[in-house]
Amino acid sequence: MRLRALLETDALGLRLLGGEDELDRTVRGVMTTDLRDPSRYLSGGELVLTGLAWRRDAADSEPFVRILAAAGVAGLAAGEAELGAVPEDLAQACSRHRLPLFAVHESVAFAKITEHVVRQVSGERAGDLAAVVDRHRRLMTSGPAGGGPEVVLDLLGSDLDLRAWVLSPTGRHIAGAGAPLPGETAAALAGEHLAATRTGRRGPHRAQVAGVTYSLFPIRNTGRGAAPAVRDVRETVLSDWLLAVEADAGDWPAARLDLLQGVTQLIAVERDRRDAARTVRRRLAQEVLELVQTGAAPAEVAARLRVAAPVLLPGLGTTPHWQVVVARVEWGGDGAVEAGPVAQSLLEEVLVDPATTGVDSADRIAVAHCGDEAIALVPLPAAAPAPAPGEDGGAGAPADGKGGGGAERPDAGAAAGGAGPGLHADRLLAAVRAPLSAGLADDGRLTLGVSAAVHSAEGLRGALEEARHARRVAAARPGRVCAAGHHELASHVLLLPFVPDDVRRAFTARLLDPLRDYDRRHRAELIPTLEAFLDCDGSWTRCAARLHLHVNTLRYRVGRIEQLTGRDLSRLEDKLDFFLALRMS
Numbered sequence: 001m002r003l004r005a006l007l008e009t010d011a012l013g014l015r016l017l018g019g020e021d022e023l024d025r026t027v028r029g030v031m032t033t034d035l036r037d038p039s040r041y042l043s044g045g046e047l048v049l050t051g052l053a054w055r056r057d058a059a060d061s062e063p064f065v066r067i068l069a070a071a072g073v074a075g076l077a078a079g080e081a082e083l084g085a086v087p088e089d090l091a092q093a094c095s096r097h098r099l100p101l102f103a104v105h106e107s108v109a110f111a112k113i114t115e116h117v118v119r120q121v122s123g124e125r126a127g128d129l130a131a132v133v134d135r136h137r138r139l140m141t142s143g144p145a146g147g148g149p150e151v152v153l154d155l156l157g158s159d160l161d162l163r164a165w166v167l168s169p170t171g172r173h174i175a176g177a178g179a180p181l182p183g184e185t186a187a188a189l190a191g192e193h194l195a196a197t198r199t200g201r202r203g204p205h206r207a208q209v210a211g212v213t214y215s216l217f218p219i220r221n222t223g224r225g226a227a228p229a230v231r232d233v234r235e236t237v238l239s240d241w242l243l244a245v246e247a248d249a250g251d252w253p254a255a256r257l258d259l260l261q262g263v264t265q266l267i268a269v270e271r272d273r274r275d276a277a278r279t280v281r282r283r284l285a286q287e288v289l290e291l292v293q294t295g296a297a298p299a300e301v302a303a304r305l306r307v308a309a310p311v312l313l314p315g316l317g318t319t320p321h322w323q324v325v326v327a328r329v330e331w332g333g334d335g336a337v338e339a340g341p342v343a344q345s346l347l348e349e350v351l352v353d354p355a356t357t358g359v360d361s362a363d364r365i366a367v368a369h370c371g372d373e374a375i376a377l378v379p380l381p382a383a384a385p386a387p388a389p390g391e392d393g394g395a396g397a398p399a400d401g402k403g404g405g406g407a408e409r410p411d412a413g414a415a416a417g418g419a420g421p422g423l424h425a426d427r428l429l430a431a432v433r434a435p436l437s438a439g440l441a442d443d444g445r446l447t448l449g450v451s452a453a454v455h456s457a458e459g460l461r462g463a464l465e466e467a468r469h470a471r472r473v474a475a476a477r478p479g480r481v482c483a484a485g486h487h488e489l490a491s492h493v494l495l496l497p498f499v500p501d502d503v504r505r506a507f508t509a510r511l512l513d514p515l516r517d518y519d520r521r522h523r524a525e526l527i528p529t530l531e532a533f534l535d536c537d538g539s540w541t542r543c544a545a546r547l548h549l550h551v552n553t554l555r556y557r558v559g560r561i562e563q564l565t566g567r568d569l570s571r572l573e574d575k576l577d578f579f580l581a582l583r584m585s
Helices: 003-007 058-071 088-096 110-122 127-141 149-160 183-198 254-293 298-312 339-350 433-440 457-475 486-490 492-498 501-522 526-535 540-547 551-565 572-584
Strands: 014-018 029-032 046-050 075-079 101-104 164-167 173-176 205-209 212-219 241-245 321-331 366-370 373-380 444-450 481-485
Touching (some): 003 014, 003 110, 014 088, 029 110, 029 254, 046 110, 058 088, 088 101, 110 254, 149 164, 149 173, 164 183, 183 205, 183 212, 183 241, 254 298, 254 373, 298 373, 298 457, 321 339, 339 366, 373 457, 433 444, 433 481, 444 457, 457 481, 457 486, 501 526, 501 551, 501 572, 526 540, 526 551, 526 572
Parallel strands (some): 029 046, 046 075, 075 101, 444 481
Antiparallel strands (some): 164 173, 164 241, 205 212, 212 241, 321 373, 366 373
């Protein structure tokens, strides 16, 4: 279809602001974005829809339009709901780059335009898809109040006798007709989908779980799927949704496959809405993070936290406590993948309580990214009790008393009757480890660290460093998906992996080599004696009994150890040095 046809469609209510000479351009797709640089998702020929959330001042328009023009998009349509009239600087930039510009009236949903373009571009789409879309266009374009993805999935069941569910990349239930899939089944399907995607196979993917066959269709943000060969699949594999259909699509006719592809495009509109809703929370987290990292005054940080609190915990009358979670996704190979945005999307998913459903279940999570790191600011109700000593983030049992892996809801502590609020590092990844490992495959790794809860701006910088250090502890462990909590930093044993190898060798050689040499010459067993003495906390009687020695013989050996090393095993400092040397050897 051509741009001119969109302008002539009265139902879309588009108003041309510039580029009349370019209206014969062909539209090959549609993309909704508020990214400052959406180039990686553009393949050319798209009508780009934007709510202008990327624009902070007039200087932002020129680089944004230049990127669109370089990508070869067909035109730009700007919504009037956010800023009112489309800014003049945007119109001038479009004029300079000969990019047609349309204004979208605030009463017109982007979903309505997206659906119209999808239907027109598809052309020969199956008759049953046209019927589904035509019958329920108003419901889909009215947003969550109209039923969202559930409407289309209900129609698949009633019109085509197909049971289907929308799942997150970790298997979390987002939408479905009827009862959700069992958690284990959903996680297994997500893992199958991620594994197939990483191998480069095109969807739908066939999977069988508990004797039932499913077909898995990828759901990508509008405009992404046009040219998958031009992007690295690792950029999106851990964030794209999927549509699981209880059927074997292997023998479907082309018309039926076309129907399901159209359904995924309609559901992608909900995905776009979700991403747009996260823009404000991401920006809040980014602003707080920048203040903390640049050493801003606590009063300035506190002011930003006061702005963030009502957004993340609406209706809360008191200042919340905060936890910081740091995540890093590392890929092997040439390092061409920008890991920060991947970690950001993944951390937003991981922090959602797996028992929560729907597209807005992460509305209390603010995640920013800095370089290859994603950093989450998680609010906790201030009235909840402080974590007990030795507890990881203060997390206890879930508020409903049931077990399970994953993050507890931020307000779980208030209902837990003193179990303690917050995120528990050990549980955070339990429910999602299997599917994420499939998506990370052989060249990816996710490590995550969780801070203790802090109650003021002064503690936020320390919480950030604590979470970062906990993540480094997790990174020292084996496995594709690892997490560590702040309580684990209390043990010096976990710091040993971060001591440089040459320092470790020099330290252990200085303390233990004299004992090893003596043992080789005299078969005196000083090293085993030292290990047993420290393990018995310096108790002469317990150590002698363990080694089956007379206490005087034990005293002789310990005296020889002290003579050879110049240390005194009655001193705590020397005991600790020996302990560390043995652990590092």
